[in-house]
Amino acid sequence: SLACYLQAARDRLDMPEGQELETNSNFRVCLRRAGKIESHEILCRQEEYQRLEQILFGTVQAAQNLSPQPKKVLEEQLLWEKDLAKKCKRTAFASIEQAANNYKCLCDEINKRIRQLIHK
Known part of the structure; x- marks a missing residue:
């Protein structure tokens, strides 16, 4: 999370001169936590989102x-x-986890919308 990275950055200020940030234990913990969701999962969700967006566009037409x-x-x-933008907020400093959750939110909402349009 952002708080975790900020803490690591604060620790960086207290680190001895010349020590690499990657060797800072807090920073490593952050990276491990962020790595719970692999970047390929985000790409999968991003591709799914783009595919669903195209389906939605066709459905609306x-x-x-x-x-x-x-x-x-x-x-x-x-x-x-407009409502979707409020529901699935994107933060400027999104962690890997936030980005993945954002795509999951977008995909879920688009799926609902497609079903809604089809059953009208």
């Missing part, structure tokens, strides 16, 4: 084509996207 009020479908979609 299909819903617009079938709807007697295509403008309303688009307005609903824009509201949903």
Whole structure:
């Protein structure tokens, strides 16, 4: 987490001159914790998110084509996207874990939205 990295950075200030940050035990603990979720998992989730986003785009277009009020479908979609940004917040200093959770949130919400559009 960010707090963990900040603590490691504070410890860095107290470290003897010339010591590498990587040898700092707190920093190593941070990296181990962050490594609980491997970066390849994030890439998988990122790819899944991109795939779902394309499916959602197609689903929204299909819903617009079938709807007697295509403008309303688009307005609903824009509201949903605004809501999604609030639900699945991205922090500026995201840890590996936060980034993975963010993609999981996005994927889950997009899946729900696709089902919602299909069953209308």
